[in-house]
Amino acid sequence: MNTLKHTKLVKRNWLSKKAFEIELVRPSDFEFIPGQNIRFVYGDIERYYSIISSPDEPTIELCIRFVQEGVFCAVLADADPGFEFQFTGPHGYFTYKSSKRPPVFIATGTGIAPFVSMARSGITHFTLLHGVSCTEDLYYQSFFRKTSRFIPCISEFISKDGDISDIYYGRVTDFIVNELPRIEYDFYLCGRGEMVRDVTLLADELFPGSFVYNEVFF
Ligand SMILES: Cc1cc2nc3c(=O)[nH]c(=O)nc-3n(C[C@H](O)[C@H](O)[C@H](O)COP(=O)(O)OP(=O)(O)OC[C@H]3O[C@@H](n4cnc5c(N)ncnc54)[C@H](O)[C@@H]3O)c2cc1C
Structure with missing residues (x-):
């Protein structure tokens, strides 16, 4: 899970002035459970993002807040389609556990x-x-x-x-x-x-x- 994986930006879709979705190429060996996240490694920067797509879909999709003066969200907001990123994952345990409680x-x-x-x-x-x-x-x-x-x-x-x-x-x-x-x-x-x-x-x-x-x- 900590092995670096390679991906490329497919496209970006602005949802509002402050948030956008990005779609990434999904490496063939990348599996995850809904609720898990990936960690981008970009030079010295490491940032986590939860996945919004489902494990059945062909790409990885994320939803990102454009934080004023944020370092890495600006990179994601400006990158052109085809731009290469590296990430590790899946990470996290925030997954759904069925129970009798609503x-x-x-x-x-x-x-x-x-x-x-x-x-x-x-x-x-x-x-x-x-x-x-x-x-x-x-x-x-x-x-x-x-x-x-x-x-x-x-x-x-x-x-x-x-x-x-x-x-x-x-x-x-x-x-x-x-x-x-x-x-x-x-x-x-x-x-x-x-x-x-x-x-x-x-x-x-x-x-x-x-x-x-x-x-x-x-
Ligand atoms: C497990 C995990 C999952 C995450 N998943 C997501 C995700 O799906 N979508 C997402 O947008 N962010 C997510 N984050 C936050 C993300 O990792 C970055 O911290 C965020 O994008 C800011 O990074 P930056 O380098 O652009 O800004 P920085 O320069 O690191 O920080 C700028 C400021 O932004 C604030 N900030 C960070 N995240 C947010 C946010 N979401 N909304 C408002 N203010 C924020 C910080 O407190 C800081 O003051 C997640 C964080 C963790 C730990």
Whole structure:
């Protein structure tokens, strides 16, 4: 898994001003489980990204936040098709474990990436809370509205465009405290470390008997 693999950029697709998808050539010996990630090795730089494609698809797809002054996301945002990258992987243990408890997936920003791979691989019947600052960042809402119970949580700005009828105005933590019935769940948390910490504390306090799995991006 730590052997360097070679790949090339196939194409890039901007989802919003702050996020884009990239598609990479999938090496013939590269297998993974939905929820796992790869680590790019680029000179001295090493960065991890969760895979959004399913193991049945021919390429590897990623969803990347364009962070202002970010070093490596700028490389990914500028590279031309055919550009060669190296990576290791698959890495990580943030994979779906079936149980009798209902799964609640909770993502902030591009933390939705592993859940895209899980849903594209056929996992259904989950509740997904996606916490973003503005409606423009609900990149996968039409996909998730078809496959699951999708709850967009907007903390700052709601645009009048698109489907805003079911938007929850507040953070994912506000939804959990105010709206989520008090039973046992399997919580899957991905994205900002602060969210992962806050939801883990809430799970302990308000949902005893629940399990919590997490992946911290930053
Ligand atoms: C296991 C794992 C999986 C990850 N998967 C993804 C993924 O699927 N998509 C993705 O966009 N990122 C992902 N990340 C974060 C990614 O590895 C990089 O940290 C990120 O792209 C910034 O790298 P950079 O070199 O561009 O910026 P840097 O110069 O390293 O950092 C710039 C700033 O960006 C902040 N930052 C880092 N990631 C984010 C983010 N996602 N949103 C907002 N601010 C951020 C950092 O706190 C830092 O202050 C993952 C991280 C880990 C550990």
